[in-house]
Amino acid sequence: METSLPDSPTKTGSLWKGKAKDVTSAQDEFGDLNPIITYRHLLSQNLGVRDPLRVVALCDSDAFYAACEMVRLGVDKDTPLVVLQWDSIIAVNYPARKYGISRMDKKMDALKRCPHLKIVHVATYREGETEPGYWDEVDTNTHKVSLDYYRRESLKIAAMFREMLPGCEVEKASIDEAFIDFTKPVREIILQRYPHLAQPPPDAPFGVETALPPPPPIVWDGKGAVIPVNSPPSEDSSITDGQISSSSDEPGRAEPLDKDVVSTWHDVALSIGAELMTNARDAVHTTLGYSTSAGIARNKFLAKLTASYRKPNGQSILRNASIPNYLRPMPFQKIRFLGGKLGRAFAEEYDAATVGDLLSITLDEMQTKFGESSIWVYEILRGLDRSEVKDKGSTLNKSMLASKNLPKPITNVQEGYRWIRVLAAELALRLNDARNMSPNLWPKTLVLHARKGYESSRSKQAPFPYTREVTVDIIAAAGDKLWKELVGTSTQMNVTNVQLSFTGIDFAEAGQKTIEGFFKPTSKRQRDSAELTDFNTQAEVGQPESSAGDAKEDSATDIIVSHTCTRCKKTLSLNLELSRFKDSEEQKTAIAALIMEHDDWHFAQDLVREEIPIRPIQPSASTSHKKTPKTKKRRKDPVGIERFFDRK
Numbered sequence: 063m064e065t066s067l068p069d070s071p072t073k074t075g076s077l078w079k080g081k082a083k084d085v086t087s088a089q090d091e092f093g094d095l096n097p098i099i100t101y102r103h104l105l106s107q108n109l110g111v112r113d114p115l116r117v118v119a120l121c122d123s124d125a126f127y128a129a130c131e132m133v134r135l136g137v138d139k140d141t142p143l144v145v146l147q148w149d150s151i152i153a154v155n156y157p158a159r160k161y162g163i164s165r166m167d168k169k170m171d172a173l174k175r176c177p178h179l180k181i182v183h184v185a186t187y188r189e190g191e192t193e194p195g196y197w198d199e200v201d202t203n204t205h206k207v208s209l210d211y212y213r214r215e216s217l218k219i220a221a222m223f224r225e226m227l228p229g230c231e232v233e234k235a236s237i238d239e240a241f242i243d244f245t246k247p248v249r250e251i252i253l254q255r256y257p258h259l260a261q262p263p264p265d266a267p268f269g270v271e272t273a274l275p276p277p278p279p280i281v282w283d284g285k286g287a288v289i290p291v292n293s294p295p296s297e298d299s300s301i302t303d304g305q306i307s308s309s310s311d312e313p314g315r316a317e318p319l320d321k322d323v324v325s326t327w328h329d330v331a332l333s334i335g336a337e338l339m340t341n342a343r344d345a346v347h348t349t350l351g352y353s354t355s356a357g358i359a360r361n362k363f364l365a366k367l368t369a370s371y372r373k374p375n376g377q378s379i380l381r382n383a384s385i386p387n388y389l390r391p392m393p394f395q396k397i398r399f400l401g402g403k404l405g406r407a408f409a410e411e412y413d414a415a416t417v418g419d420l421l422s423i424t425l426d427e428m429q430t431k432f433g434e435s436s437i438w439v440y441e442i443l444r445g446l447d448r449s450e451v452k453d454k455g456s457t458l459n460k461s462m463l464a465s466k467n468l469p470k471p472i473t474n475v476q477e478g479y480r481w482i483r484v485l486a487a488e489l490a491l492r493l494n495d496a497r498n499m500s501p502n503l504w505p506k507t508l509v510l511h512a513r514k515g516y517e518s519s520r521s522k523q524a525p526f527p528y529t530r531e532v533t534v535d536i537i538a539a540a541g542d543k544l545w546k547e548l549v550g551t552s553t554q555m556n557v558t559n560v561q562l563s564f565t566g567i568d569f570a571e572a573g574q575k576t577i578e579g580f581f582k583p584t585s586k587r588q589r590d591s592a593e594l595t596d597f598n599t600q601a602e603v604g605q606p607e608s609s610a611g612d613a614k615e616d617s618a619t620d621i622i623v624s625h626t627c628t629r630c631k632k633t634l635s636l637n638l639e640l641s642r643f644k645d646s647e648e649q650k651t652a653i654a655a656l657i658m659e660h661d662d663w664h665f666a667q668d669l670v671r672e673e674i675p676i677r678p679i680q681p682s683a684s685t686s687h688k689k690t691p692k693t694k695k696r697r698k699d700p701v702g703i704e705r706f707f708d709r710k
């Protein structure tokens with residue numbers, strides 16, 4: 063979309079003026095770093111990822127889990143603190159990092175380095191408890207880690223960004239990171255501050271296609287560290303997690319400015335993005351107590367690389383002009399997705415270590431050796447990333463998973479029930495958290511996975527009926543049922559990982575607001591879709607069809623419910639003497655109990671006749687996970703770049 067005009071005014075202010083050779087190579091290698099920005103670019107509403115005024119930030123919380131614990135405990139900001147998960151340190155606050163403590167250390171080693179270190183073990187679910195807690199004694203054999211508190215704090219931070227940054231797109235990228243697209247509000251602010259740009263002057267030679275006049279000087283002070291154009295990152299920089307970070311203790315310190323590099327309108331846009339980012343980060347700090355670090359650049363990939371240039375509590379800006387010297391010395395294997403097999407293959411193939419080493423490889427050559435999709439690598443090495451910042455805040459999280467690796471494997475059926483209860487507690491808490499925002503969320507399916515050693519897992523699933531209150535008991539009862547099915551007649555097993563998950567989470571519609579919705583569909587079609595196949599049954603109703611669709615949460619007092627089992631065709635009726643049931647919840651529980659009881663009866667019958675239609679987990683490794691030919695799908699061998707990624 064960018065327009066190149068031969069005699070554009072900004073052309074004379076080229077970043078690469080006087081360095082003809084550099085102009086060619088940098089522009090070739092890194093795309094158009096100084097595109098001509100016209101009135102049309104500024105006045106267009108929606109230029110998307112090709113917008114030459116695009117401003118994206120990545121904001122990452124500093125020492126996040128440790129910061130959450132500091133907020134919870136109200137400890138002083140200078141107290142060294144680490145968060146422990148069993149024996150391993152998973153988060154280290156910055157005061158503790160001064161003692162040389164890192165995430166890889168063991169608790170005892172960390173204490174040797176800093177005897178007054180505050181050590182907090184992450185919250186855990188303890189068997190029999192419905193809420194996670196911080197206990198004096200934790201044991202991986204009986205407890206399960208809970209990250210719920212960190213998730214909640216993370217949601218608060220994202221909500222504050224959304225509130226503070228109207229018009230920005232905010233995409234939560236991980237538990238402590240968010241991408242923010244500032245392009246839209248930045249464009250509005252440019253137009254407010256420089257109203258003469260609202261339309262091209264009457265003598266503009268190309269109308270809206272005329273380039274904007276030269277930008278005003280930019281005051282970068284207080285906006286963050288501007289990554290230098292001409293010098294590579296300073297000596298004390300180190301690269302962690304694919305990002306260059308500096309050991310500077312001066313958060314927000316600006317680099318000396320590159321005097322000979324002319325500012326562009328994109329720089330103006332970056333500086334405005336930086337102002338907005340600073341305000342939002344300050345709000346998070348003062349209101350919620352979390353310090354963050356941000357990187358601001360032309361796209362997501364570069365914003366992420368920039369975010370850890372100054373940490374903690376820092377903000378860094380990568381001007382387009384600084385991209386070449388910032389990227390060239392970077393070890394490419396530190397870039398996300400280039401750390402594994404693929405990165406090693408590139409390193410070997412081209413005897414290369416840095417991004418600069420790979421820039422001479424043509425796209426053709428790369429694609430011949432690594433497949434068509436390696437265009438992705440080709441572009442990333444050049445700092446090009448066209449991925450959008452997408453606010454998924456309003457999109458529903460379709461699933462929730464509670465998982466436990468079992469250092470002490472489950473060896474008998476009873477132990478399975480215990481773990482299912484622990485996992486059910488986590489799911490109940492997470493679903494109810496989500497229901498605080500959207501009260502009618504309905505996880506339509508409950509899935510139980512069990513894995514033995516390194517074998518692929520086996521699973522069972524069943525529809526999960528809508529209930530207004532989803533308690534640990536309800537989930538555990540449904541989970542127990544799946545466990546029963548999964549283990550079948552086995553008395554011995556060796557399960558090393560167990561997972562319980564909700565999938566197909568959706569908003570329940572009016573007619574499905576309670577389980578009653580299952581029992582009083584209005585039509586055949588609705589009846590067919592009102593599966594309750596958890597119990598291999600189909601619901602039927604003795605209610606006049608006309609009023610059946612109007613189910614309200616508490617208005618089920620006059621419903622007559624019956625239920626036909628698809629296995630034996632027996633009709634189970636809940637004899638509704640109205641006075642027996644206080645409310646619809648009780649009715650619901652009663653019918654569910656009736657069905658479960660009936661299903662249990664079938665289960666017992668099957669056991670006696672050994673007719674259980676599922677395969678038990680066998681203790682023997684050689685036979686247990688063989689799939690029947692029917693279910694076995696032949697996996698296509700990976701081709702091209704896919705060869706370098708492990709299938710999970």
Ligand code: DCP
Binds near residue numbers: 123127
């Ligand atoms: N985390 C974890 N195990 C890892 C990496 C991270 O449990 N191997 C958790 C703990 C971290 C949180 O995720 O607090 C965020 O991870 P970061 O990599 O962003 O690390 P921090 O936020 O702790 O530190 P930094 O200030 O370097 O971002």
Ligand code: CA
Binds near residue numbers: 122123124125126
């Ligand atoms: Ca972080």
